[in-house]
Amino acid sequence: MNTRKSPIARLAGLGTIALVASVGLAACSSGGASSSTDSAGSGGDAGVTLIVKTTTNPFFVAMEDGAKAAADKAGVKLTLAAGKEDGDEDTQIQAIENAISKGDKGILITPNGPSVVDAIQKARDAGLYVIALDTAPDPADAVDITFATDNFKAGESIGKWTAAQLGGKKATIAMLDLFNDKVVSVDYNRDQGFLTGMGIDTADAQKNGDEAKTGKYSGGDYEIVGNEATDGAEDGGRTAMETLLSKNSDINVVYTINEPAAYGAYQALQAAGKEKDVLLVSIDGGCAGVKNVADGVIGATAQQYPVKMAELGVEAIAKLAADGTKPSTTAGLDFFDTGSALVTEKPVDGLDSITAAAATDICWGK
Template identity: 70%
Template sequence: MASFSTRRTRTTRMLAAGAVLGLAALSLSACSGDSSADASGDGNVGVSLIVKTTTNPFFVSMQDGAKKAAETSGVDLKLAAGKSDGDEATQIQAIENAISDGDKGILITPNGPSVVDALKKARDAGLYVIALDTPPDPADAADITFATDNFAAGEQIGQWTAEKLDGKKAVIGMVDLFDDKIVSVDYTRDQGFLTGMGIDAADDKVNGDEAKSGKYTGGKGGDYEIAGNQASQGAEDGGRTAMETLLAGNPDINVVYTINEPAAAGAYEALKAAGKEKDTLVVSIDGGCSGVSNVKQGIIDATAQQYPVKMAELGVEAITKLAETGEKPETTEGLDFFNTGSKLVTEEKMSGVESIDAAEASKICWGK
């Protein structure tokens, strides 16, 4: 595991590099879906897009973009999705279907570790496998991943939080994704946030193993206390329940990290019901139009905006190029995936933390 300072330097550097490379790279449209339906019927390159769920607008935006990309790229695009975030069984069946249909490739946002064996089977059958948004574990279970550098995105909101605290004690509630399985997007965002705060995250693939109290070194530095970790399933109702549980254990929470914006919206409702919404910082990762609106309204104090349409565009283009020329995409230097970049969105700029405001973010948000 890299040291604290090395990890912080690496991810900051890679975030900037990923954003530049992402803009200079191939251009297309996006990906994701629900059920096994054809989105484009006239192409001759068969591709299955398998997302986590279509109850989250992030994946719906992927779906819409992928359809447009398929229309212009000569791709027969089939769509499938888990019934909920974490539904591995439906994704495994969709992978089996792609193999049976003789598809050229699979684009997938993996719902958990159980899909890895199915992805290996697909690759053994000659399909090109591209992960989107969530790198599988191990990363080489896919041929390449197009994703946000989730650790760096977590660092962005952690650095902003440390600056905003201005030396005050941080009593932190961690609203994560799962507590019954391990997926990379869950631990990289969580650990990135802690690292950005200046808290030693210990094992960077394990949520909740950091020291429960101590000093954070970000911003002016100060004392911190971890009130606990609760799973949200990445959903608004799960975020509310997680926040209610955290408050029951420690009513002094004044900082809330959330895995995504639906969970953040739910956490805010719990804080509001407890009369604590005005005195608590809520930070998140996503950058959807509803989340950006919540930043404008003060429901979310800062979020890291990511770009699902770009992920999908690059995925569709990569499989099309592979089918036509045999050319394979390359990862971002220093990472085991291609970084599609992120930007911090907040109405309160902090010294030394690069950000955009909600008005600017609304011009490039997804899920309109």
């Protein structure tokens, strides 16, 4: 989103997300295991399966909680499934197969990689309505619709914040991405958004690590020390940071794909005695991550709202089952934008943000 709202307006706006989504709709367990719950209501006997990337990340646990609450309200039978780890496509494919066999009305999925696309098509061919949450598949039209943060804009906001904080100093950058063995949209969109926000020219918009390693950012000179995969996990962030510090100990900017990776990076920086010399930025805005902003561990993060993604997804399939109404995308986008907000204790003139205290009240979209 190009225009950011004031903290008060942002908080008020979040309260209307579900209402806006409802207007849009009218207009147009852990470790790979599955569980299900039954409810009675407007959704009748419609079955919905939520398949998240992993339950080791609290982002996806919050998403499951949001789906459960929405299923209870809408009266649908909800099944939960998760990959064993971020990137586990096989378990997700099996969960899709299970949803087809059960005769579900729809699937909500945060895709773990390109290998799930064929299984998604099989589900759609069988008549299931498939909604991606958080991560659009490639191609985006492999699903019926995506409910997600504008991940490029989220990355762009932390990039602009970082450039402003540097005050013209050279940026020696560590890029802590998600994967190095597969391509997913959330990975390259956040990465490329951050670099664009910094004022660094990118090459292929759907590829990480192919930009010039040295050059000019909006405030001065930059050097990218390297891109390392973290698998979105704390231990991955720590290892990636250690690797890049061994290449260049002068790193003063660290971009991370998410907050678990950011905290791992912080541990490596702390062990090297460099935690006070680095601008560490991330994306998620989870409750723990927001506390890290308040504590000065993370300089800025972009908050997103997985609970809303899941709630709106369940509501959309319940509505489809009840009267055939399909959800609509946000005007001008090929997905439904569930919003984001820059969170920092060091605001920048001209860049809208909210404080950690304000973000705590709405973390995960609760």
